Amino acid sequence: RDKEYGAYLRQVERGNIVFGGAAERVAVDLDPGHAVADPMRLPAQLRAVARLLPAIAKVAVIRTWSGCEGYMRDMLPVMGRSATTPGLFHAFGFSGHGFQLGPGVGDAMAEL
Template sequence: VTEPLPHRILPVVGIWTRDKDYGAYLRQVERGNIVFGGAAERVTVGLDPGHAKADPMRLPVQLRAVARLLPAIAKVAVIRTWSGCEGYVRDMLPVMGRSATTPGLFH
């Protein structure tokens, strides 16, 4: 998460690629911080303790990937990191399908 900046980016911006060093996403929250991620090899997370830890060694690779989408981010201070767990299928391709409850929504 970056320091707050003037709020200018409305959509979530991202690119998905099989090359782990290039896939990245970013979004800007109303306060102005840019939340970004991607460009990291997926790792297995154990069920105990039940949460993932951010690996600071991955930050330079992530910043390079995000800078391809938004070059100005190279001059912005990163103020905190976080990590979370996501589920993936073995081939790493997204699974898409219609929502069972909302017409026109795809997951």
């Protein structure tokens, strides 16, 4: 992981390299119902990831995807029972750290 640019990569079992990060955070239009990857941002991401693995600069990108990350204004996640819907529990707004915190969050939510 490149802390300066936020780039990361890992090789999956079949040999492909999955990389991400190193992209400017932008507002998302939720109307299409899903996040859309912007191909114009890919070259900058590849350059940042190449700082970790120089050989990746010449790879063929076979697919892209994008996702939304939830950020709260105070940068603190929301966890707990819904104030309006019985039986509904919330755990969101982890500011890009949800995957890392997921197992612990699941344990904490199971205690509620």
